[in-house]
Amino acid sequence: MKKIVSIVILSLLLVACGKTEIASLNTVSNIEELNTAIKDAKPGDNIVLANGTYKDFEIKFTGEGTEDKPITLKAETAGKVFIEGESSLEISGDYLEVSGLFFRNGHSPKTNVIAFRTSAKDVANYSKVTNCVILDFNNLERDQDNLWVQFYGKHNELSNCYIAGKTNGGPTVRVDLKGNQSIRNFHKIVNNHFGPRPRKGGARGETIQLGSSFTSMSPSNTTIANNLFEECNGEVEIISSKTNFNIIKNNVFYKSEGSVVTRHGNYVTVDGNYFIGDGVNDQYGGIRIINTGHWVINNLFYKIKGKNFRSPIAIMNGIPKSPLNRYNQVTDVVVAYNTFVDSDSPWQFGVGTNIAQADVLPKSEIRSARPLRTEVVNNVIYNSVGDANPIIEHDKADGVTFKSNIIYNNGVKIENSHGLISKELTLTDIGTDLSVPTSGYDDVEIYNGFDFKTITEDLLGNSRSKSNQIGAIVNSGSVNLDLLDKSKYGTDWYSNVVGAKDPTTYTVANTSELVAKLKAAESGDIIALTDGVFNISESLVVDKTITIQSKGNSEIIFEGAANTPAFSLNPYGKLTLKNIKLKGNGSNYAFASLKENMSNHFGLEVVDSEISNFNYALRVYKQAYSEEITFKNTAISNCENGIELSEETNDRGDYNTEYLTINNCNFDNVKQNVVDYYRGGYDESTIGGNLLITNSTFTNCGAKEKNKRLLNHNGIVNVNINNNTFKNNNVKFVSILWGAKNNVESENTVTNSGQIKTEENLVMTLMY
Amino acid sequence: MKKIVSIVILSLLLVACGKTEIASLNTVSNIEELNTAIKDAKPGDNIVLANGTYKDFEIKFTGEGTEDKPITLKAETAGKVFIEGESSLEISGDYLEVSGLFFRNGHSPKTNVIAFRTSAKDVANYSKVTNCVILDFNNLERDQDNLWVQFYGKHNELSNCYIAGKTNGGPTVRVDLKGNQSIRNFHKIVNNHFGPRPRKGGARGETIQLGSSFTSMSPSNTTIANNLFEECNGEVEIISSKTNFNIIKNNVFYKSEGSVVTRHGNYVTVDGNYFIGDGVNDQYGGIRIINTGHWVINNLFYKIKGKNFRSPIAIMNGIPKSPLNRYNQVTDVVVAYNTFVDSDSPWQFGVGTNIAQADVLPKSEIRSARPLRTEVVNNVIYNSVGDANPIIEHDKADGVTFKSNIIYNNGVKIENSHGLISKELTLTDIGTDLSVPTSGYDDVEIYNGFDFKTITEDLLGNSRSKSNQIGAIVNSGSVNLDLLDKSKYGTDWYSNVVGAKDPTTYTVANTSELVAKLKAAESGDIIALTDGVFNISESLVVDKTITIQSKGNSEIIFEGAANTPAFSLNPYGKLTLKNIKLKGNGSNYAFASLKENMSNHFGLEVVDSEISNFNYALRVYKQAYSEEITFKNTAISNCENGIELSEETNDRGDYNTEYLTINNCNFDNVKQNVVDYYRGGYDESTIGGNLLITNSTFTNCGAKEKNKRLLNHNGIVNVNINNNTFKNNNVKFVSILWGAKNNVESENTVTNSGQIKTEENLVMTLMY
Incomplete structure (x- = not known):
């Protein structure tokens, strides 16, 4: 037509x-x-x-x-x-x-969804x-990296778009600098709404990347301004600036598990941004600084609890004479006129120092070069609950000038204050859920650093020319911000605000009803099983958020073929199983992801249940990923394999789940892969995965485990094994913990089960 | 007063x-x-x-x-x-x-003579x-580095000055970028006359250095324009650009043994400069390119015979993911609109490739990354004598685009032409001793690269907007340049042009006359000894250029104290000894430098003479340096030590003489240090020293040499041992040659003297 x-x-x-x-x-x-x-x-x-x-x-x-x-x-x-x-x-x-x-409802057949060439x-x-939307436009496999928007050329713009849901590898948006046709590009990424990007489980999950280390000497002059970043949790870097002269201004980073990072390149301005946390989640970060000449000014950090790499201001140690793709020393950086409200230990220096690992890492990996010629001045810190350590020196901050910084610390004495001036301050409401100190320190002399006259405005755009003062906001009468009014960002036609919906509960009394209702249910609904036995011969497909529960006397007996799962966890399939006895035939699986085409994440929570007689309790295949997998108050018994999350072996820092939690569970006669959770590839900035095993009992498990370890969690950064009982497991080690990372154990009872050992340094494949 | x-x-x-x-x-x-x-x-x-x-x-x-x-x-x-x-x-x-x-007549007590702070x-x-002059204002010791002009701050200028004669370590002029107060400095170094800077003998002898590797990410924006560089021979780099966005424009590099090098930093413009050689000296260089985004346009290379590192256009291989202070890959470089006249193999790619040395060097030293996205276009080559290899690929130039380049090669067939278009061209006189092709190729289509519209003028400042053509000069009527009219550069009151002066010859008949006339003589004069014996009891001080000669029957017998020299070679002391028999007492020296305060170079040429009965024939102390030391038609016999040039052991690439030449000499019964010439410290860009031993005989020498080598030349880059006779020398090796460098031997007769051996790779101390 x-x-x-x-x-x-x-x-x-x-x-x-x-x-x-x-x-x-x-x-x-x-x-x-x-x-x-x-x-x-x-x-x-x-x-x-x-x-x-x-x-x-x-x-x-x-x-x-x-x-x-x-x-x-x-x-x-x-x-x-x-x-x-x-x-x-x-x-x-x-x-x-x-x-x-x-x-x-698709994906790009090319390496980009949108390319400016x-x-x-x-x-x-x-x-x-x-005014466009890109939603869940993911490649079929997680390891098949691509970009959703790739900039080339000069003076291009991405504006008023809503972009969310990228789960496969690769930054959501990248600016390419290869070739003289793409330098000094003055691209604008403005007024967009970057909606949730789920945790990716490893690196290559940035929301915006400006260039790469290979073009880190190039002038980019890209502006990222007035965007809302909402739950951009892909990885530790929300924005990874890798080129020179970029401007990151007036953006709102809301509950995003990462930081703005000046990863490579120099002379980036991070001016007037809002970093808003919830005072609880310690994955929400601020600004992490590497390299030379950055200006971090007029920013507000509100209830940011990120630590170390994710602290509000994280100034890293560099590698002396660093290789191009690693960590240059921080020099000539200005951190001025920022305000920090209820944000823990907001200033951290020498972040990433790893001198202690000199024995296992090559010299070209040792971050020992401390910041030089750096100024941290004219900042305000407000702590409702006093913080004894607002400044943490992972390595000495002896190349940093501290001047004219003030703090309200609710009477708590400060260690290592570097001249912080204590003041009695109060908070002023400046909008929805936002209150900051804006006055009470106009008597403090402003430090006038080189070229500070160019800092002409405050966070709100008010002039600093008259009655200037320290902190992000010049005291200028009443303010009423509504930063999270989403109509200010993204398109004029799409909203990601969804109305609350009460779940529908379907009660099912037999297998055919169960199968039918599982198909018919909407995401978020509940399927309640009546008492009795449900014999299932084919896998139940889970492709939405669903809860399957019973009153305690329901049993699902899976009679399906060998190596097929009772519950097939498909993309988007987030299953909660509650109070169910699930039995197999010894050769099939209780839960498994798809083997391929896991184009989006799944989820699994098993509570108050019993899993028995399977080949695998859970088998997650190579490119499948769940943000969280939880077993609680659940027994797993008489299985050949337990919880298998070790097939992501690309050794690029990826893994199959961010959080594996096992609480108050009972493992009995699980012969191998009792818990097998793997992450390969050395990468200092990957912060996961997370394994918590607590209040649980393991008996007669691991007999067939080839490496003689009961719990395998090679390369997982955070491991906590607490208050468990290990009894009569025929292994050599219950666990080998990675001492240099956050691997700990406590209050475990180990009987006839080998030992728990800590190795300080793990020899791993370098990713670089 | x-x-x-x-x-x-x-x-x-x-x-x-x-x-x-x-x-x-x-x-x-x-x-x-x-x-x-x-x-x-x-x-x-x-x-x-x-x-x-x-x-x-x-x-x-x-x-x-x-x-x-x-x-x-x-x-x-x-x-x-x-x-x-x-x-x-x-x-x-x-x-x-x-x-x-x-x-x-002095030196600075500080690290700079002139500092802009x-x-x-x-x-x-x-x-x-x-309008100032700095002349020979050297520190007392050569290893005591300093700078003569050090820029700090912004918008400063060094103009119309004459600066010459730096012999100690350290660039003559440096721009410092440490600290935000010194970036984007827009300094100007203009209209100066950089007079002769003698060969330094090792690194750290640049005439101008813009920043350092540690500030190589900083924008400098320094302009070096309209200067005359005359015999700036300090080291391989005349200008070492180590920062970003510098402009090197319209300078004349005249008989200068080095290159303009974009050593670190990026996006440097090298526009409209003249590189003028003599068609003979192969130390005169052009432009050596490392890193990203440089534009090399409108330059004229005239009779430049430099090779490899010093070739007119030397595009280096980089180190993959190079450390900060080493070699980044060349990317996005433009070499356009340049003209090359009678300059050998002007385009060289993959310069510095050292893949063959992977066994002895660490991975972080291996230059294997070839240039990418680089354009070599719109250039003109004219060869009066055809050159079969105008393009040399030390490593493949597969990342380089060649377009619209033309050549006149006088009928000689070209290997590896990369599309060079052959044309019949003629030379046009454009001024004193300068003729170039300016026409005959307007039919060749001009390649229009990205942003080439910004190349608005040619070498002479003529507009390219109308009737543009390839090559450095748009054909625009008669031109009469007088580039070497020195009144156009430097001060309005100082000239380094000295009138020719006929030397005065003083004939002396006895020792006291000799002593008196040596004192009285002016630089360049000649002292002629009458026949007979001159007994000397105290060292003769040589502190100017002087020739001491005889008709063949004059003998100088030195009776001075042990370890004192007959001729004390002081700063500026350049001695030619001709036709003299020089005898010692077995414990004293024939020639020696001062032990300290050698604030300027000495020189020594010994011709048609006999040196005997000394502890040392020549002893050069640690910080002394001569550009050339020559022994010709001379016998050295019955000495405990021969020619000792191995005391510069700082292992920073320095050595005691640039050229040691031994031609047609006879060494007999010299017990150790027969020839001992040393350079320590691995440095790929140091091109010296140079040892030539030819047509000479060595008999009964080296008996006390501890390392059992007759000729010691550890670390010397160029060694040529040719047509000599070695007989009955009690050593294991006549010489161990460094195969990877330019060490060769030929047509030597070795009898009962061990062997000559070649070792491909020398294990040396890394300087970095």
Whole structure:
């Protein structure tokens, strides 16, 4: 169907205005029409993509617009044009604009979903993508990295978009600097809403990456401003700046488990941003600083509890004469006019020092170069609950100048204060759930560092020229911010706010009802089993959030084929199993992910249940991932294998779950892989996974374990084995803990089960 | 004596002009007056240093001038104010100008002669040193490094100065980037005459260094323009650019044994410079490129014979993920619109590749990363004598785009042409001793690379907007350059042009005449000995260029004390000894440098002579250096030690002479240190020293040599042992050659003297 509508009125109007160019408005509805329209497009032309769903739609938008007359490619109605299947958008030329598209239910067949180029030589300039959504547009496999938006060329813009749900490897957005056509690019990433990016389980989960170490000498001059980053939990870096002269300004980082990191490159300005935590979650971070010449000014840190790498201000140690892709020394950095409210130990220096590991790491990995010529000045700290250690020196901060910093510490004495000036301060409400100190210290002399005259405004944009004062906010009357009003960010048509929905509970009395209701239920619903036995012969597919529970006398007997699971955990499948007895035939599995095409995360929580007679209690395949896996008050018995999470062996720092929690469980006669949880590849900045085993009993387990360890958690960074009983397990070690990392054990009773050992340094594959 | 003259006329004039400020002109003649004048100086004031000699004069010039009213410190008459002894100049503040001073006969007690700061915090901005001379202002010891001009702060200038003769370690001029107060400095080094800097013998002999590897990420934006570099032979780097965004433009590099090197840092523009050689000396270099984003455009290379590191365009291999202080990969470099006339193999790629040395060097030293995304386009090569290999690939140039390059090769077939277009070209005279092709290729399509529109002018400043063409010069009518008219560079009062002077010959008939005339003679004179014996009891001091000769029947018998030399080679002492029999008493020396305070180089040439009966024929102490040492047609016999040049053991790549030449000599019964010439410290870019031993005979030598080697030349890069006879020398090796470097031997006859061995790789101390 051809449906090209030329709007003559527009040309008439133009003629009426004394102009002679005729701009056309073409509505197209398939790829051929689109390509023709693109081919014919002249400056000022508007190509309209008719409302509808476009499957396997690879757009190459090329053209030469002008500053006054861009060529546009728009959805007929913003948000009503769905790009699905194997689809992508590539743009090259000048002054091109794309708006209103919704990328969903699919993935890109290329390395990018949206690329600002159509070939290595043909890049876009002065072009933008605006008012679009990319949602869950993931590759089928987690290890198959890609990018959702890749910038090339110069002066391009990503604005007012909503982008969320990337689970596969690779930053969500990246700016590419390879080639002179892409340096000094002055790209703008503004007014977007970066919605939740789930924990990825390892590196390569940044939300925005500016360049790479290989282009870390290049001037980028990219601006990231006025965006909302909401639950961007992909990895430790939300924004990874790897080039020079970038500006990160006035963004809101809300409950995001990571930091803004000046990973490579230099002279980045991080100005006037809000880092907002909840006062509890210690994964929410602030700004981590590496390299030279960064200015960190006017930022507000609110209830940020991140530690060490994720502390509000983390200034790292460098590697002397560092290799290009590792850690340059911090020099000539300015941290000024920031305010910290109820954020623990907000200033940490020498972060990442690893001098103690000199024996197991090559010299080129030892971070011993402390910051030089760095100023931490004119900052305000407010602690409702006093903090004895607002400043932590992992290594000496002897190259740092501290001046004119003040603190309210609720009377708690400060160790190692570096001249912090104590003041009685109070909080002033400045908006929804946000109160900060804004006065009470105008008598403190402002430190006037080199070029500080360029800091002309405060966090709120108020002038600092008159009555300047320290801290992020100049005292300037009443303020009423609503930072989390999501209508201020992203598109004008999409919202990720979902209304609360009460779950529906389906009571099922037999297997066929169970199968039918499991299919019919919506995400979040509950399936309640009546008392009795449910014989299942084929795997139950879990592809949404679902709870399956009983009153305590329900039994599911799985009679399915060998090596198939009772519950097949599909993408998006988040299962809670409560109060169920689950029995196998000895050769099949209780729970398993798909072997492939795990294009999104699954989840598993097993409570008050009994799992017995399986080949595997849980088998998670290589590229499958769950943010959390929990077994609680549950017995696992008479299984050949227990909880198997060791197939992600790419040794790139990835692993199969972020949190594995085993609490008050009873393992009996599980012969091998009792708990097998693996992460490979040395990477100092990966902070997971997390293994908690507590209040549990292991008896007669591990007899067939080849390495003679009952609990295998090689490379997992956080391990806590507490208050368990290990009895009559025929192994040599209950566990070998990694002393240099956060691996601990306490109050365990070990009887006839070998020992728990700690090795300080683990010899691992270097990822670099 | 106080001599402050207030010039009221000036103020009257100002008043007459309706201005009310009074600028004063104070003439001062000692440090107290100067300091008072400086202390009292207001914008517009002129402080005048009265003509005369100022010894041990440490000037601290501080003040706050303005753009319209700088504060000046001037010589009463430019060139008549001599700063001598232990003296220095430090400047801090704004808009300060120093002019007309002559630094000579001394050295600085500080680390700089001129520094644009007075303390670590107090730097100069918008200030300049102009119309001054620094001549031979060397530290007393060669290993005592310093700088003659050190830039700090911003917007400072060194202009119209003459600077020459630095022999001690350290670049002549350096720009310091440590600290935010010194970045984006926009300093100017313009219109200067950098006169001869002698070969230093090792590294740390640059004429200008812009930053260091530790600040190689910083934007410098320094301009070096319109300077004459004449015989700047200090080391392989004339200009070592180690920061970003520098501009090196319209300079003349004349007979300078080195290159412009983008050693660290990126995005440097090398535009419109002249590299002029003599068609013979293969030490004169061009531009050596490391790192990212440099533009090398509009340059002319004329009769440059440098090879490899010194080739006209040397594009190096980098080290993958290089350490900060080593070699980053070349990426995104543009080499366009340059012209090469009679310059051998002007384009060399993969320079410095050392994959073959992977066994003896650590991985972090292996230069295996070839250039990427680099364009070599729109260049012209003219060879009067055809060159079969204009392009040399030490490693593959597979990351380089070659387009629109043309060559005239006088009919010689080209190997490996990478698309070079052959043309019949002729040379056009464009000035004194300079002729280049300027036409005959306007039919060749110009390659239009990214941003090439910014190349708006050619070498001569002619517009490229109309009738553009490839090569450095747009064909634009007759041109008459006089690049070597030295009046265009440096001061308006000093010239290094010296008139030719005929040497005076003094004939002396006895020892006292010899002693007297040696003292009285001027540099360049000749002392002729009559036939007969000259008994000398105290060392003859050589502190100028002098020739001592005879008709063949003169004998000098040195009866001086043990371990004292017949000829004491002092700074500046360059001795030619011709046709003399020189005998010692077995315990004293024939020739020796001073043990300390060798503040300038010496020289030694011994021809047609006989040296016998000494403890040492030649002993050169640790910090002494001669550019050349030559023994020709000379016998050295019955000495405990021969030629000793192995005391420079700092292992920083330094050595005691650049060229040691032994031709047609006869060594007999020299017991140890027969030839001992040492260079320590691994450094790929040190190209010396040079040992040539040819047509000579060694008999009964080396008996006491502890390491059982007759010829010791550990670490010397160029060794040629050719056509000699070695007979009955009780050693194990005549020589051990360093195969990986340029060590060769040929046509030697070795009888009962061990062997000559080649070791491919020498294990050396890494300097980094």
